[in-house]
Amino acid sequence: MKNDGPMDHLDDWEESLAARYPAGDALQVPNASSERAAFRDYSENVRPGIREFYRLNHRHQTVDFVEAKKQQYLPLRTKRMGVWEAMEFLNTLVDDSDPDADFSQIEHLLQTAEAIRHDGHPRWFVLTGLVHDLGKILCLFGEPQWAVVGDTFPVGCAFSDKVVFPEFFAENPDTQTPEYQTPCGMYSEGCGLDDVQISWGHDEYMYHVAKDYLPPEALAMIRYHSCYAIHREGGYTHLLNERDRQLLKWVRAFNPYDLYSKGDERPDVRRLRPYYEELVAEYFPPVLDW
Numbered sequence: 001m002k003n004d005g006p007m008d009h010l011d012d013w014e015e016s017l018a019a020r021y022p023a024g025d026a027l028q029v030p031n032a033s034s035e036r037a038a039f040r041d042y043s044e045n046v047r048p049g050i051r052e053f054y055r056l057n058h059r060h061q062t063v064d065f066v067e068a069k070k071q072q073y074l075p076l077r078t079k080r081m082g083v084w085e086a087m088e089f090l091n092t093l094v095d096d097s098d099p100d101a102d103f104s105q106i107e108h109l110l111q112t113a114e115a116i117r118h119d120g121h122p123r124w125f126v127l128t129g130l131v132h133d134l135g136k137i138l139c140l141f142g143e144p145q146w147a148v149v150g151d152t153f154p155v156g157c158a159f160s161d162k163v164v165f166p167e168f169f170a171e172n173p174d175t176q177t178p179e180y181q182t183p184c185g186m187y188s189e190g191c192g193l194d195d196v197q198i199s200w201g202h203d204e205y206m207y208h209v210a211k212d213y214l215p216p217e218a219l220a221m222i223r224y225h226s227c228y229a230i231h232r233e234g235g236y237t238h239l240l241n242e243r244d245r246q247l248l249k250w251v252r253a254f255n256p257y258d259l260y261s262k263g264d265e266r267p268d269v270r271r272l273r274p275y276y277e278e279l280v281a282e283y284f285p286p287v288l289d290w
């Protein structure tokens with residue numbers, strides 16, 4: 001299946017994230033001037049496909065778009081399948097031109113999960129690593145790249161310059177709605193992220209698929225793992241409540257496994273499958289609604 005979008009591969013975005021946030025910088029204080037400079041540097045040197053991808057994303061992710069996609073997908077009536085089946089389904093999303101890409105999606109999930117397991121974290125945390133990106137199957141339902149991956153951010157309030165490529169928000173029609181132009185926009189201060197609409201993509205979709213089965217910490221990791229403006233750049237603090245501040249610690253704990261487990265050795269899918277099938281069965285029913 002060929003990817004239809006400005007990026008050659010869906011994974012180009014995640015590779016660009018690892019470039020924006022190099023592993024050694026993981027513990028740097030957000031907003032330190034050196035990191036701001038690196039952030040700017042990244043925007044200026046990024047590949048044209050990535051830039052175009054963000055231009056489309058920031059142009060089209062509006063309140064109306066998010067609400068329409070939620071209405072379309074969140075009844076979860078598109079497909080019924082088990083977790084491992086979803087992993088294999090996601091793996092059909094490969095680019096024909098790349099012979100190494102055959103196992104790339106399953107490999108990323110297993111590498112993330114294995115790195116978490118290696119560090120001795122609880123079983124639900126390992127499982128979260130395994131499933132966190134399954135929402136990318138939205139691509140296989142015909143959604144464009146910009147509506148599946150990319151940094152996520154709140155809609156319905158002023159766009160923060162802590163979101164990468166903030167200049168592209170000028171083309172977003174929501175900037176014409178005065179109600180959305182204040183820091184809180186359609187929300188109230190400290191309302192909590194549960195009440196905030198976040199741009200649509202694989203995070204929000206997978207959160208809804210998993211929400212009856214995993215603990216709150218796991219669900220926060222899944223739902224906000226692409227929201228770098230909040231969990232990494234420290235933006236939108238005026239919308240957070242105490243619960244969010246606690247849960248974001250888990251999102252930050254998860255992030256390095258997502259970004260930096262790629263270079264690890266190729267996982268042996270056949271050898272690992274029995275362990276993960278058992279782990280999946282511990283939390284999820286055999287068939288899920290997607």
Ligand code: FE
Pocket residue numbers: 132133202225226
């Ligand atoms: Fe992801």
Ligand code: FE
Pocket residue numbers: 014108132133258
């Ligand atoms: Fe990921």
